[in-house]
Amino acid sequence: MAIIDPKRYTVTAALIYANGPIHIGHLAGCYVPADIYVRYLRSNGKDVAFISGTDEHGVPITIRAKKEGLTPQQVVDKYYTQIDESFKQLGISFDIYSRTSKKIHHETSQEIFKDLYDKGVFIEETTEQYYDETAQQFLADRYIVGTCPVCANPNAYGDQCERCGSALSPTELIEPHSMLSGAKPVMRPTTNWFLPLDTLQPQVEKYVNSHPEWKTNVLGQCQSWLKEGLKPRAMTRDLDWGIPVPVPNTEGKVLYVWFEAPIGYISATKDWLIQKNGTDEGWKKWWQKNENGAEETKLVHFIGKDNIVFHCIIFPATIIAEGNLVLADNVPANEFMNLEGDKISTSRNWAVWLHEYLEELPDKQDVLRYVLTASAPETKDSEFTWKDFQTRNNSELVGIFGNFINRAVVLTQKFCDSKVPAAGELTETDQAVLDELAAFPAKIGDAMENYRFREALTFIMDLARLGNKYLADTQPWHVIKTDPERVNTIMNIALQISASLSIVSEPVLPFTAEKIQKQLGVTSKNWLDAGKPDLLEAGQPISEAGLLFEKIEDHVIEKQIQKLHDAKRANELEGKVVAPVKAEIQYDD
Ligand code: MET
Known part of the structure; x- marks a missing residue:
């Protein structure tokens, strides 16, 4: 539990x-x-x-x-x-x-x-491993090259064939040779220390089983390893790069x-x-x-x-x-x-x-954080496309989130002398919106605590939508002509929603949240203050409205897509095969 x-x-x-x-x-x-x-x-x-x-x-x-x-x-x-x-x-x-x-x-x-x-705890065991007599060292699986027994690719690695994607072990390779010297590797005995995962299995199993609340993709992988039965695994390796084994006479071995x-x-x-x-x-x-x-x-x-x-x-x-x-x-x-x-x-x-993104799309850290959260692979593999990136920025960040905050600030500047106006008597609409606002932090927080960040972000955007809807319903730009007092109440509420948004959006959009806090003069970053109807005090000055998000034009996106096409073409010229590569999955080395 x-x-x-x-x-x-x-x-x-x-x-x-x-x-x-x-x-x-x-x-x-x-x-x-x-x-x-x-x-x-x-x-x-x-x-x-x-x-x-x-x-x-x-x-x-x-x-x-x-x-x-x-x-x-x-x-x-x-x-x-x-x-x-x-x-x-x-x-x-x-x-x-x-x-x-x-x-x-x-x-x-x-x-x-x-x-x-x-x-x-460890079991000391001597096993036969491939050794390169010319380079005078044992060979990790990746250092052995040979012909793939499945597709006959002559350059398959000892752990995987990059052409057909098959997982291999070095002894399956046809005509194996060392990547270091080209020599034919020989089998040599070597002693290593193994963690007896087989005897530890009951305790590991008890631990995993005590967490039924874990994500299903995580539990699924654990169960399949446990079902297969854990085997002792070497905790030392014959390698010249790493942390020396703190036991006498173990030169050439690392953890x-x-x-x-x-x-x-x-x-x-x-x-x-x-x-x-x-x-x-x-x-x-x-x-x-x-x-x-x-x-x-x-x-x-x-x-x-x-x-x-x-x-x-x-x-x-x-x-x-x-x-x-x-x-x-x-x-x-x-x-x-x-x-x-x-x-x-x-x-x-x-x-x-990331380093190229930061250089080529400066000041768009939050856009990336947003898009990666909105389409995060939380329960299954997901997909990033530049078109989606553009749409999410233009219609969601600019169109919904930025639009709401910007309107709240600009209308306050225009109608309320750039200060938080005092709220007067509340209508039913006002009260309903404030009640909804009050419920958001707990809802978002619950999703966050349970690692459902996509859902949390949906709620955050719903709060921005609530703000937009409130302004659309109350129409301060019309009401100003007849009832400026009422506009004060409307803008007060719109600003309170914005202030709450600056707190609850901070985990996902920290740079934007900081800007909103500065514009509105929000001093609290405390989650427990979010949702309150009086986060901002009447009379507090509101500063210039800087745009939080900018529209991303087509040419920016096309340039990124072109870059990927260029990479693909270069791969084709080099004859690289587009099979998923286990080397990047690093199950083991
Ligand atoms: N180095 C590993 C990887 O990049 C992660 C190690 S976490 C202790 O996959």
Whole structure:
């Protein structure tokens, strides 16, 4: 069961591999919903730590380094900086954006590994793995190339064929050779430490089953793994990039990236405290049960669907074996967002990149946040198209939301001397609108608390619609000729709705909310103040109406679509096949 009324919230967003820039799929799947949730909690006065950072180890980093002719360190430095910067610009309000290459993370994950090792949790096992005698190293699946047994593609990888999309294991490849030296790999014994997921399965199962409130897509994946039966999984790897195994005589071995990466959330929390207070003291309250063994911290992991098994099964198994840490209360993973009818793909450059968006469409952060929330893949895969982006901006943000606030402000300037007028006697219409207004914050909040951000946004837009309808029904522009007193009441109410909108829309549209608050002089950001009929005091000045949203013209959209067509053509010329690529799903490395 979900924790009721926790003392604090630890909210994490996936530690993305620092091997490429951020695209809209990452944002819609994980980062925008996480930020909305956290902003909502903060507005409710909750004690929150919003934790994220980059995952800087594992095979994906080394592959990228090879591709770009850089060292793994150069790759992670480059992408960390870029990712951190673009998240900031989009207003993703992390308390800390850390990196798994930091000393604090190496120490924390080694400590946890050592603790489990000393408790005898791991099984030591020697297995046969492919080894490159020329390069003198064991080969990760991705480093083995050969002919696909399914479609005869001569360049299939040891984990997948990119031509036909089949998932493979290296031993299935025909004529395998090493990507590092071209040599034929040989089988060699190697010893690694395995987490006995099979023996931990009953406890993991109990944990998953105690959360029937989780999203069905998340529970579905968990159940299918559990049904198949969990198998021991190696928590160390033969690789030269990563965190050394803290056990004697283990040169050339590092911690499995999926063992240490989720621990990165804990290290990032420590990093945050160190940066804030000079010491990591106090980290336990965000990650451990209290002295009576009760969980009073609500831990929520925001991730994309490719990370479900790691956050709902493997990391919990580690936590269960460790014994002191809290388990996630919820893992509201989203499905994938597609782009213009095709799967988003980094290798095929089929994506809308955040850093490019921010540059090419400046000051439109909230438009992107809005569109990605309105069409978020909350229950199934969804689709981003530039036409939809344009329509949502022009008809919803400009036509409904911006239009309402703008009218409220402009009419106040015109009819009420740019001040909040005092309300007089209320009509039935006024009272009905104020009653409706009062009910919105709880309704929106309920959707937010239950991770239904699309629904929350629909309600927010309904509130803007309510404002538009109120102005259309009361027609202050006509009434002004006969009854200016009545106009004062109407504008007062319209401004109160606008003020509430600035609070409840803030989680989704923080830049816009800030502008509205400045225009209207709203001082409260407190969710509990939203819906009140007297949020704004009579006499308070209203400042110039700047447009909140602008119409996006066709040529802007056509340019973006053209860019995607160019990418597609370049792929065709390079002979890249348009099969969904498992390499980007990173089930395992
Ligand atoms: N690095 C992983 C990814 O990008 C996420 C790790 S979350 C602990 O899929």
